[in-house]
Structures are given as C-alpha cells and as structure tokens.
Amino acid sequence: MASSQVVKVLVVDDDVLTRRIYRTLLLRFGFEITEAEDGKSAVNKFIDGNEYDLVLMDKDMPRMDGVEATRALRGMGISAKVVAITGDENSRGAFLDAGADEFLLKPLNITALTDILKAFNFLN
Amino acid sequence: MASAPFKAQLTDLLNSMFAMDFLDEQFKELQMLEEASGPGFLTEVVTLFCGDAERIISQLDALLNEPAVDFGKVDANVHQLKGSSSSVGAKRVALVCIKFRNVCQENDKEGCIAALHEIRHEFDELRKKFQTMLQLEQQIQDLDSK
Numbered sequence: 001m002a003s004s005q006v007v008k009v010l011v012v013d014d015d016v017l018t019r020r021i022y023r024t025l026l027l028r029f030g031f032e033i034t035e036a037e038d039g040k041s042a043v044n045k046f047i048d049g050n051e052y053d054l055v056l057m058d059k060d061m062p063r064m065d066g067v068e069a070t071r072a073l074r075g076m077g078i079s080a081k082v083v084a085i086t087g088d089e090n091s092r093g094a095f096l097d098a099g100a101d102e103f104l105l106k107p108l109n110i111t112a113l114t115d116i117l118k119a120f121n122f123l124n
Numbered sequence: 125m126a127s128a129p130f131k132a133q134l135t136d137l138l139n140s141m142f143a144m145d146f147l148d149e150q151f152k153e154l155q156m157l158e159e160a161s162g163p164g165f166l167t168e169v170v171t172l173f174c175g176d177a178e179r180i181i182s183q184l185d186a187l188l189n190e191p192a193v194d195f196g197k198v199d200a201n202v203h204q205l206k207g208s209s210s211s212v213g214a215k216r217v218a219l220v221c222i223k224f225r226n227v228c229q230e231n232d233k234e235g236c237i238a239a240l241h242e243i244r245h246e247f248d249e250l251r252k253k254f255q256t257m258l259q260l261e262q263q264i265q266d267l268d269s270k
Contacts, residue, residue, distance in 0.1 A: 017172045017208050021154065024161050060203065087207055107150045107210040110157070 007031045007122045008051065010080075012042040012066065013058035018106075022056055025110060029123060038062050039069030046073060052080045054122060057100065059086035067094045074099035081120050083113070127267035134260040137253065146250050151213030163265060170254050173212045177247050180205045184240050188233065198236060199228045205243070216246045 009031045011022045019035050026033050034052070036042040038061040046052075055073070059066040070082050084095040087106040095103050102116050117123045141147045158165040180201050187198050206221035220243045227235030 015176075015204070015208055015211070017169065017176060018211055020169060020172060021157070021211060024157050024165050028157070028160050087203075087210065106207060107213070108153075110153050 007053050008034070009054045009056065010034050010036060010042060010045060010050075010052040011056045012036045012039065012061070012069065013056070013085075014038055014061040015058070018058070021108065025108075025113070029117070031122075039064030039066055039072075042069050043072045043076075046076060046078055054117075054120070055080050055082045057082055057084050057086075057095075059084065059088050059091050059095070067091060067098045070095060070100050071098040081122075083116060085113075125268075126270075127264045130260050130263045130267065134257065134264065137257055137260065141253055141257075145215045146253060148213045148215040150210065154212065163261075167258055167261065169212060170258065173208055173214065174251050174254060176208050177205060177217070177251075180208075181240070181244055181247060184243075188237055188240060193231075193233050193236070195228050195231050195236075199225060202228060214247075214250055217243065217250060220246050 007029070009026050011019050011026070011033060012035075013019050013022070014037050019037075023033050023035070031054075034045065034050070036045060039057075040063040042055065042057070043064065055070075057066040057070055061069075064072070066084060066086065070084070073080070073082065081102075082100045083102045083104060084091070084100045085104045085106055085108055086095075089105055092103045101120075104112055104116070114123065138147070142151075154166060154169060184198060184201050184205075187194060187201065202221050202224045206218055206225070209215075209217040209221060220239060224236065224239035224243060227239055
C-alpha cells in the first residue's frame with residue numbers, strides 16, 4: 001500500500017458523471033480519491049511522484065486510452081492494483097495483457113467492485 | 125406527517141418509471157448510494173446526466189446536419205450518451221443508443237436521423253419524470269426539516 005493507512009484511489013474516466021458516482025461510492029469506504037480525465041493525466045500523476053493503491057481505469061478516453069495507460073504504468077514499474085471498468089466487453093484481453101488486475105463491465109455493479117476490493121484486502 | 129402524500133406520490137412515480145423501463149436496476153444502486161451518503165447525491169447525478177444528454181443530443185443534431193456526415197464522431201457521441209445513460213439506469217435511452225450505433229456503423233444517415241428523433245423523444249420523457257421526481261424530493265425534504 002501507499003505510505004499512509006488510507007487506501008488511495010485514482011479514478012480515471014473522461015465522463016464527469018461516472019467519476020462522481022465512483023467518488024461517492026469510494027468515499028463511503030473512507031478511501032482517498034483523486035480523479036484523472038484521461039489516460040495521459042493518470043500517467044502524469046504517477047510521473048509527478050504521487051502514489052496510489054488502486055486505479056479504476058476506463059478504456060475509451062481522449063489523448064491516451066485505458067489499455068495504453070495501463071501498459072505505460074506497468075512499464076514504469078507501478079504496482080498499484082488496476083481495475084478496468086469499461087462498456088467495451090471486447091477489451092478484457094487487451095486490458096489483462098496490458099497488466100490490469102481485474103476487469104469489470106459498465107454500468108458499475110457495486111457488489112462486484114466491493115468483492116474485488118475485499119479480495120485486494122482494501123476492505124474488511 | 126405533512127410529507128406523507130408527497131412520499132406516496134414519489135413512490136408511485138418511481139414504481140411506474142421502473143415498470144415502464146424508464147429506469148433499471150442501476151438506478152436502484154444509485155438510490156442505495158444516496159441512502160448511505162446522504163441527500164443530494166441523486167439530485168446531482170440526475171442533473172449532471174440531463175445536462176450531459178442535452179449537450180450530446182445537440183451535438184448529434186449538428187453533426188447530422190453537416191453535408192458530409194462524420195459517422196465516426198456521431199458514433200463517439202452516441203457511445204458517450206449510452207455510457208452516461210447506462211450509468212444512471214436510463215434504460216430506454218440506453219437501448220435507443222444501441223440501435224443508433226448499429227445504423228451509424230452502416231453509415232446510414234437517414235437511420236441516424238430517425239434514431240436521433242427517438243433518443244430526443246425518450247430523453248424528453250425521462251427528463252420530465254426526473255424533474256417531477258426532484259421537485260417531490262425537495263418538497264419532502266422541506267416538509268421533513270420543519
């Protein structure tokens with residue numbers, strides 16, 4: 001985990017509405033949330049020295065898509081858990097090949113995400 | 125309690141929206157999130173969605189009025205609308221978006237125009253119901269806080 005006890009999450013999605021929903025959900029768990037509106041912004045946050053325990057990654061975004069961003073993060077040696085959340089069901093293989101840990105289809109199923117967070121030991 | 129009749133109206137409205145497929149299970153997930161996080165969340169989400177949808181529908185109208193339609197841009201906008209409508213549980217809007225993408229991928233301009241009319245109709249119907257829902261919620265909140 002990142003240095004503090006609080007789980008630090010980077011939410012990466014170009015849709016404001018989606019980011020708002022994820023933020024509300026994750027704040028319930030007491031997580032610390034940072035948002036990025038595309039893959040390039042997400043990668044830049046790590047380049048700037050920020051640390052995150054978990055990345056929720058959309059696929060179709062301007063400047064850099066989620067698969068490319070995931071590949072870039074793994075190439076930088078970033079070990080944060082990456083959960084791909086996208087409406088593109090055909091991108092599962094690409095995401096996992098790029099180094100994502102889990103893949104969920106939109107719309108987000110809260111129970112499915114909660115189960116993943118428990119499996120990652122981010123929740124009791 | 126003074127708010128009881130408004131709560132009954134709200135329950136009836138939401139039940140009918142689910143029964144008529146205006147909303148699906150995803151909206152129930154958002155309702156659960158509001159229960160846990162406090163009032164205001166659904167209002168914000170619904171308001172964001174309506175603003176988003178209105179903007180995208182206007183954009184689609186402009187794109188389809190171009191002499192040479194860029195079906196790639198049309199598809200990207202419909203994809204975005206499908207995503208946000210699915211996120212709030214706007215089932216009928218999301219379903220029309222799927223139809224729209226199918227005709228778009230065939231570069232069928234007339235089909236796209238027809239699909240846009242259908243999206244506009246479904247969104248207008250949904251928006252009216254959301255406005256009623258938000259008004260009832262505000263009335264309930266005002267009465268319960270007295």
